[in-house]
Amino acid sequence: MDIGVLRRDGRTDPFFDGAAADRLVIKHCASCDHRLTPDAGDCPDCGTTELAWADASGAASLVTWTVTHGRPAADGTVPPPAFLALVELAEGPWLHARLDGVERAELREGLPLRAVFAHPDEGEPYMLFRPWTE
Amino acid sequence: MGDGTAIAGLGMTELGKVYGRSPRRLAADAVRLAAADAGLAPGELDGLIVSHGLGGSPGIELADALGMRDLRLLTQMNSFGATAGAMVAHAAMSVRSGAASAVACVFADAPLKPKQSSGAAYHRDAREWYGFGGMTAALGLRSVNSFYALAAQRHMARYGTTSEQLGAIAVATREWATRNPLAQMRDPITLEDHQNSRWVAEPLHLLDCCLVSNGAIAVIVTSAERARDLARPPVHLWGWGQGHPGLRKERGSEWGLTTGAVASGATAMKMAGVTPSDVTVCELYDCYTYTVLVSLEDYGFCAKGEGGAFAASGALGPGGSLPTNTGGGQLSAYYMWGMTPLSEAVIQARGDGGERQAPSNDVVLVSGNGGILDHHSTLIVSPHPKGA
Numbered sequence: 001m002d003i004g005v006l007r008r009d010g011r012t013d014p015f016f017d018g019a020a021a022d023r024l025v026i027k028h029c030a031s032c033d034h035r036l037t038p039d040a041g042d043c044p045d046c047g048t049t050e051l052a053w054a055d056a057s058g059a060a061s062l063v064t065w066t067v068t069h070g071r072p073a074a075d076g077t078v079p080p081p082a083f084l085a086l087v088e089l090a091e092g093p094w095l096h097a098r099l100d101g102v103e104r105a106e107l108r109e110g111l112p113l114r115a116v117f118a119h120p121d122e123g124e125p126y127m128l129f130r131p132w133t134e
Numbered sequence: 135m136g137d138g139t140a141i142a143g144l145g146m147t148e149l150g151k152v153y154g155r156s157p158r159r160l161a162a163d164a165v166r167l168a169a170a171d172a173g174l175a176p177g178e179l180d181g182l183i184v185s186h187g188l189g190g191s192p193g194i195e196l197a198d199a200l201g202m203r204d205l206r207l208l209t210q211m212n213s214f215g216a217t218a219g220a221m222v223a224h225a226a227m228s229v230r231s232g233a234a235s236a237v238a239c240v241f242a243d244a245p246l247k248p249k250q251s252s253g254a255a256y257h258r259d260a261r262e263w264y265g266f267g268g269m270t271a272a273l274g275l276r277s278v279n280s281f282y283a284l285a286a287q288r289h290m291a292r293y294g295t296t297s298e299q300l301g302a303i304a305v306a307t308r309e310w311a312t313r314n315p316l317a318q319m320r321d322p323i324t325l326e327d328h329q330n331s332r333w334v335a336e337p338l339h340l341l342d343c344c345l346v347s348n349g350a351i352a353v354i355v356t357s358a359e360r361a362r363d364l365a366r367p368p369v370h371l372w373g374w375g376q377g378h379p380g381l382r383k384e385r386g387s388e389w390g391l392t393t394g395a396v397a398s399g400a401t402a403m404k405m406a407g408v409t410p411s412d413v414t415v416c417e418l419y420d421c422y423t424y425t426v427l428v429s430l431e432d433y434g435f436c437a438k439g440e441g442g443a444f445a446a447s448g449a450l451g452p453g454g455s456l457p458t459n460t461g462g463g464q465l466s467a468y469y470m471w472g473m474t475p476l477s478e479a480v481i482q483a484r485g486d487g488g489e490r491q492a493p494s495n496d497v498v499l500v501s502g503n504g505g506i507l508d509h510h511s512t513l514i515v516s517p518h519p520k521g522a
């Protein structure tokens with residue numbers, strides 16, 4: 001499946017600023033020390049809308065996954081499958097994600113992953129997760 | 135018994151590849167059919183609840199289209215796939231309180247267009263996506279299929295559930311559909327057919343996914359007392375419930391493994407005074423085979439993690455110990471959101487199932503499921519008055 005062109009939305013721009021520098025930036029509730037996804041608008045524990053941006057380590061682990069298959073083209077060629085997933089950041093929040101450089105056989109709950117950033121010619125950078133060993 | 139409520143009428147338009155009628159027109163047709171089924175003139179209805187659907191579903195202007203006057207209840211409701219149960223419960227409470235006396239609840243949708251694939255009907259596609267929220271879609275998570283696949287895969291990884299066990303649900307459901315003249319898919323399938331059907335989003339095959347259908351279905355809710363004097367046998371409402379677990383997606387979450395059926399089922403069964411072992415027929419929301427599997431667990435028909443083995447035991451099909459989705463469900467009959475299980479429950483409770491009538495219809499459980507396992511509703515219905 002083709003990766004679409006990504007544009008800023010004015011609300012999550014710091015995430016893309018971080019991505020441009022290959023850093024994963026997420027939201028942080030200072031009063032609860034709760035780490036949240038980059039698009040979180042408020043803290044579900046204390047309700048504050050005063051969330052700060054904070055660097056995340058980029059370390060993550062696989063929660064669950066799916067492999068999607070596009071429809072064959074008119075000439076019969078089949079697009080390569082896409083490995084899509086829910087991943088858990090080391091800081092706690094889960095993100096919907098696309099995996100890169102994985103084999104079906106290695107997919108398992110808890111598989112260590114790390115965020116990497118792709119910088120396409122057109123549009124904003126996007127984040128992928130790759131298997132990671134120390 | 136004075137406060138009992140019942141479903142007194144059922145109206146179903148043609149379902150499936152039905153073109154040329156707008157959702158509003160289909161909805162109006164279904165309400166008229168349901169009123170006629172009950173033996174009521176449309177003017178005798180004093181309440182109308184319209185299910186909010188996806189794009190193009192009718193709103194409360196449907197009352198004008200039907201020429202309804204002096205209504206005492208008119209509203210649109212939305213709990214996604216849990217809406218049918220929520221509508222019926224609201225109608226029953228309105229009747230019980232005296233706020234209204236005969237309430238139509240209707241769902242209509244017409245996502246299918248001529249010369250367009252079923253997949254395109256609900257598919258999101260765009261070239262550009264916006265913000266962090268758009269990144270998920272930009273990267274390829276664009277279809278509900280993918281999100282249910284994530285949930286099903288998690289269950290597989292946690293409990294050893296297999297694709298063949300999901301396939302057993304598809305096969306049993308199709309076996310019921312072969313006996314339903316209204317079903318869109320009536321050719322029997324085998325487990326091998328299921329396994330050979332194309333991947334939609336692993337671990338879901340095409341035959342793990344529901345159909346797409348045009349049409350409308352309506353029911354009439356009134357008091358049990360009044361229903362006794364109407365045209366068709368009353369389908370008594372014994373209990374109802376909802377469950378919206380609001381699971382967070384963060385460390386420790388049980389997302390994908392458990393649903394609102396836990397709370398919804400417990401509430402409805404307690405109100406009805408029954409336990410899972412009393413239920414004789416299940417009509418479960420089956421947008422995917424996995425939804426059936428996880429609902430069976432969460433209702434307590436088997437232990438958590440054993441839904442796959444339970445389905446593979448043959449319990450769900452004709453002759454099984456828990457006849458489930460006896461009309462062919464959304465997988466094989468027609469996809470009318472929560473009206474698919476509800477309409478079949480009415481048919482079974484009335485004993486109108488013909489070739490597919492379950493051997494005992496004493497206690498019928500109906501489920502609704504919305505979002506990605508986010509919202510749940512349950513109804514318990516019976517041919518018998520509650521407590522009789």
Ligand SMILES: [Zn+2]
Pocket residue numbers: 029030031032033034043044045046047048
């Ligand atoms: Zn907080």
